[in-house]
Amino acid sequence: MNTDTCIFCKIVRGEIPSRKVFEDDELMAFHDINPMAPVHLLLIPREHIASMAELEQRHRNVVGNMMLVANRLAVEQGSPEGFRLIVNTGRIGRQDVYHLHMHVIGGASPLPGMIMKS
Ligand code: AMP
Ligand code: ZN
Numbered sequence: 001m002n003t004d005t006c007i008f009c010k011i012v013r014g015e016i017p018s019r020k021v022f023e024d025d026e027l028m029a030f031h032d033i034n035p036m037a038p039v040h041l042l043l044i045p046r047e048h049i050a051s052m053a054e055l056e057q058r059h060r061n062v063v064g065n066m067m068l069v070a071n072r073l074a075v076e077q078g079s080p081e082g083f084r085l086i087v088n089t090g091r092i093g094r095q096d097v098y099h100l101h102m103h104v105i106g107g108a109s110p111l112p113g114m115i116m117k118s
Contacts, residue, residue, distance in 0.1 A: 006098070007099070030042055037107050084106065
């Protein structure tokens with residue numbers, strides 16, 4: 001996968017549409033196209049990092065900022081009483097899109113014990 005064909009890089013470049021809820025100079029967040037809960041956002045670095053498994057020391061700040069932004073977005077976007085962050089990683093983690101992304105999942109009522117893929 002390279003940045004020309006990566007679907008989330010295309011979203012970063014504005015080549016395909018997204019329902020954007022946040023952006024700054026290093027991160028972007030938008031609604032998941034196939035939401036699994038009333039609040040289901042994807043938070044990504046603008047930089048193409050394929051997965052959590054590819055993280056390097058130099059990514060420490062951006063990954064830390066993802067946590068802080070996820071927290072704030074969950075509250076602002078309708079999940080003020082808690083939320084769940086998921087980072088599917090690699091084959092075992094059933095990652096489908098190989099551009100690092102954090103699922104921010106929540107809503108008004110408690111989530112199921114675990115969110116499973118079918
Ligand atoms: P993962 O299985 O963790 O790699 O999750 C990929 C997520 O990206 C899935 O929840 C998809 O619904 C979501 N997704 C794929 N394409 C798009 C898109 N164009 N806009 C928003 N979300 C997308
Ligand atoms: Zn990418």
